[in-house]
Amino acid sequence: MTLWNPITLGAIELPHRLAMAPMTRDRSRPDGVPTDLNREYYRQRASMAFIITEGTQPSADGQGYLLTPGIYTEAHIAGWQEVTSAVHAEGGRIVVQLMHVGRISHPDNTPHGRRPVAPSAIQPKGAMFTASGLQDMPTPRALAADEIAGVVDEFRHAASAAITAGFDGVEIHGANGYLLHQFLSSNANRRADRYGGSVDNRIRFTTEVVSAVADEIGAERTGLRISPGNPYNDMVEHDTRDLYPALVRALAPVDLAYLHVIQGGDEELLRELRQEWPTALVLNRAGADLDTRVADLDAGLADVITVGTMALANPDLAARLRSGAPLNQADPATFYGGDHRGYTDYPTLAAAAS
Template sequence: MTTNNQTIDPAALSPLWQPIRAGELQLPHRLAMAPMTRDRSHENGTPNEMNARYYAQRASMALIITEGTQPSEDGQGYLLTPGIYNDEHINGWRIVTDAVHEAGGRIVIQLMHVGRVSHPQNTPHGRQAVAPSPVAPASPIFTASGMQPIAEPRELSTDEVRGVVEEFRVAARAAIASGADGVEIHSANGYLLQQFLSSNVNRRTDEYGGSITNRIRLSVEVAAAVAEEIGAGRTGIRISPGNPLNDIVEHDVDELYSALVSALAPLDLAYLHVASSGNDAALLRELRRLWPTTLLLNRGRTDLVTRVHDIEDGLADVVTVGSLALANPDLIERLRVRAPLNTPDRSTFYGGDEHGYLDYPTLDLAAAA
């Protein structure tokens, strides 16, 4: 592992250290861990002891948002990602949540249905991927036999779309049964819920396609069902306006997301988590105006001081970081004492063993070395 000797003046970070409430979640400060796929669960989607250690190491973050977790067999897209739809998954996640809570942390499970971003080799049932419409992504996907093109997905029937809502409901119930403090609904990054929002993947003519009102319907129905099942105060949702990841196109970003956030606002969810594209300042201001509860903001690779300014400016209540938390299990302590930060090893991000997962040094280990 390498260390970045650049440090950040603690005075510039002072707005981070104020506590805040997000629904039923009482956060001790305002720096949270963003969801990051790590591909290190058991083949059947059950989290393991290694996952528990990974998350517990980072328990000093204000909130841990887990990696994307499939709510059903159809929801899986990648190898070795966790699930939360059967008893084995619940028991596996219980090991994780217990470890985080024992370390003093708070953890929500991100519910992610990948939709068309899948391959039969990566799923337990080996079936064709599902999507709003039979439109395949241009990008290939990694499988056990290497990179493979993604075949045309099967279009969900109207009844099956309603079934997706129930999959999220059941998964949310299972997440709470596993000891999680809440869930985050993944309506971003080109996965199923954003596929319904999109201009290019959603070519439906039923009540889930066509107009903006129809395209936002699934995200709103999922959020309402999850909030009804586990409580709005335990429910968050993530969006990424205009994000082209996984070959998504949204021609009406500002109007689309203003409508979506306006429709979600009456649900009184714990938080809205916005992943910014970096060129959306006016839209972020509008979404902040429309959203009545806590707003989490992820600025991608923007420096941390700039993100803190978002709190000072009222644009965000909490900021989330990904690779900084991945590479620095004790990130909060390092920032408070102005210690050097570890540099993330990108070659170990996805899959593998403990290397690049559990062995990033903490300040105590670095001093001993």
């Protein structure tokens, strides 16, 4: 079975091919500094091929949700150093996912209380949970053309901070309706300048961010996550068959460590991206059973697979699968926010036996 074969993603050597997907858990400090609880959560899951952290804001403008971590201040770096050291002490590998939410935010959830920024001033549908309850997300402020280079530099700075904090690499979040995806989309991006309109213009921001991060920390430690056709967070994409192959072709010469694809149902597009992409392809087939995901590895469609809920509920998932042991079931009521319950108290096989 391909699942247990080692593989190297750029500079990151993996003992097998079952990785932990990024999952927002809303348990950091209000200032975005990771806690001892975060350290324990990631330490427990160090036996995954590698861990991709929860979405982590590269700047104050990048925050959308309560109690999500940051990686742009000295305090953030110090907090994450505790996490990466704990994971490495257990023999694990961990990369940080840089997530700028763009318009998927509310001023009450940010350290400065300003309006969200986005490609265009178009209000997203939906509400955001804040300390005072659910509130409609406001109409964002469109980034001026001369501001975009500054946002690119925020990603560059955060990537540098991540390496200082001990991460093995960085994954740039270009999926799920957040800022990079907003620039790629047909509905959130109505710009008439060099960042909007044509496919080449709409992929420009993503290619600039990826190139900046790769230049800062090395392409061999840089990955990108995309979700072609994903409508989450009020996204509309009318031209995925043109957009994503163009994006992949534009980024192929950068020689990134990996491309992380959230599969949204277009199998023909997935196979085209697999063919076009020159390095490792990490695949998240959301909602699929494990047999289906492993079959993607065996067929060569994916080089690594990521799982979310299974890793959340089973800190020793790899050991359980190798031995055929039963899996813990996740408790959705504890997914977001709270304390150790549903976070660090899922039992391992060893704990259950004792």
